[in-house]
Amino acid sequence: xxxxxxxxxxxxxxxxxxxxxxxxxxxxxxxxxxxxxxxxxxxxxxxxxxxxxxxxxxxxxxxxxxxxxxxxxxxxxxxxxxxxxxxxxxxxxxxxxxxxxxxxxxxxxxxxxxxxxxxxxxxxxxxxxxxxxxxxxxxxxxxxxxxxxxxxxxxxxxxxxxxxxxxxxxxxxxxxxxxxxxxxxxxxxxxxxxxxxxxxxxxxxxxxxxxxxxxxxxxxxxxxxxxxxxxxxxxxxxxxxxxxx
Ligand code: NAP
Numbered sequence: 519x520x521x522x523x524x525x526x527x528x529x530x531x532x533x534x535x536x537x538x539x540x541x542x543x544x545x546x547x548x549x550x551x552x553x554x555x556x557x558x559x560x561x562x563x564x565x566x567x568x569x570x571x572x573x574x575x576x577x578x579x580x581x582x583x584x585x586x587x588x589x590x591x592x593x594x595x596x597x598x599x600x601x602x603x604x605x606x607x608x609x610x611x612x613x614x615x616x617x618x619x620x621x622x623x624x625x626x627x628x629x630x631x632x633x634x635x636x637x638x639x640x641x642x643x644x645x646x647x648x649x650x651x652x653x654x655x656x657x658x659x660x661x662x663x664x665x666x667x668x669x670x671x672x673x674x675x676x677x678x679x680x681x682x683x684x685x686x687x688x689x690x691x692x693x694x695x696x697x698x699x700x701x702x703x704x705x706x707x708x709x710x711x712x713x714x715x716x717x718x719x720x721x722x723x724x725x726x727x728x729x730x731x732x733x734x735x736x737x738x739x740x741x742x743x744x745x746x747x748x749x750x751x752x753x754x755x756x757x758x759x760x761x762x763x
Contacts, residue, residue, distance in 0.1 A: 527551045527653075528600045529743065530592075532583055532642060533610030535562040537721035538661065540570075541736035542607055546743065547574030551605065556581030556592055556642075583610045583638030593645040602652035605743045608639045608660045613686045613723050620684045628685035635689035639696060647709075656709035659742045660697050662754060664715050666690025669762035694754055694763055701752030710749060714739040715756035 529546045533539045534555035543553045547570060555570075555578040557563035563578035570576040577599075581592040596603055612634045615627040639660060650656035664670055665687045670678035681687065694713055701711035716735030720728040728735075738757050754761045 527604035528554070528596070528602060529605035529607065530554045530556055530579075530596065530603055530646065531607040531609055532556040532581060532638075534578075534607075535559065535566040537723065538716050538719055538732050538735040538739070539607070539609035540566055541732040542609060542739050542743075543576060544570055544573045545733075545736050545740045546605065547576060549740075549744065550574065552577070552600070554579050554596060554600075556583075556610070558582035558585075558588070581642075583642055584633045586641060589641050589645045593649065596646075597649055601649075603646055603649035604653040604656060606643065606646050606650060606656075606658045607739060607743060608642060608658065609739070610638060611635050611661060611689075611723070613683065615683055615685050617682045619682055623684040628688075631685035631689050632692070635686070636692045636696070639693060643696075643700060647704075650709055651707060653709075655747060656704075656707070657743050657745060658700065658704075658709065658711040659739045660693050660711070660713045661739060662693050662697070662713035662715055663687075663690040664756070664761055666692075666694050667754070667762055697754070698752050705751060708747070710742075710745055710751040712742045712745075712751060713754040714742050715754065715761050717756060 529551045531539050531543045534543045535557045546553050552575045555563050555566055560580055567576045567578050579592045579595050580588050582588045614630055697711055697713040717730045718728040719730045719732055719735035720726040
């Protein structure tokens with residue numbers, strides 16, 4: 519995938535104060551974008567903005583993807599400050615359930631995961647779309663996972679078929695569907711919507727068990743955020759190319 523130049527573009531990254539979102543923010547800053555870090559904790563956000571100052575112009579906005587009032591306020595603040603949005607990275611995500619079988623999974627934990635990983639993405643995307651429509655080349659990237667791939671999960675004896683996180687895995691399956699449906703709606707507008715698989719990345723989300731660094735995990739999301747006008751939309755990609763749904 520090739521990339522386009524990104525000077526003066528405005529990007530919003532949700533859950534940007536640490537992990538993959540922080541490294542996506544750093545990479546977009548290094549491409550000359552102005553990056554707004556959407557974070558639910560403002561002291562953590564401010565610390566991230568200060569650490570990122572060496573890479574470029576970062577700002578923060580209060581944004582809890584499970585709280586509609588903060589989403590609306592964030593959209594209003596971005597509109598007042600920048601007048602538009604060029605890139606939305608739906609990165610904020612959680613994994614809060616113990617690994618177990620589907621039949622033993624606590625439904626309340628599944629609902630918690632869906633609030634952030636599924637409903638939060640829909641809410642933020644809907645709120646930011648009016649601003650993205652003012653961009654000459656809007657890009658939306660949803661942080662998904664190969665754990666959400668039904669093809670991989672239904673391949674007998676594959677590692678994905680044995681990974682027991684009913685809420686998390688199916689939240690990413692739902693996110694893949696959301697990606698396709700928004701991409702279809704927005705195809706004619708030029709706004710591209712894609713899902714990114716960062717690989718297994720060492721972050722707080724998985725107790726730092728992953729074997730990739732957050733900077734490596736950020737790469738595919740950055741590629742999809744900077745796709746040229748003839749780039750793909752409605753796909754699921756890792757750094758090697760398309761990932762099966
Ligand atoms: P992480 O280090 O735990 O970071 C998650 C970020 O999301 C944090 O900034 C967190 O903020 C934020 N967040 C959580 N709930 C939020 C909410 N309600 N509103 C706003 N922000 C919220 O995790 P990560 O590994 O970087 O994960 C980033 C994304 O990549 C997630 O969508 C995850 O599912 C996906 N992903 C990760 C891996 C992996 O191997 N790590 C693999 C595939 C996909 P706080 O600091 O306030 O908690």
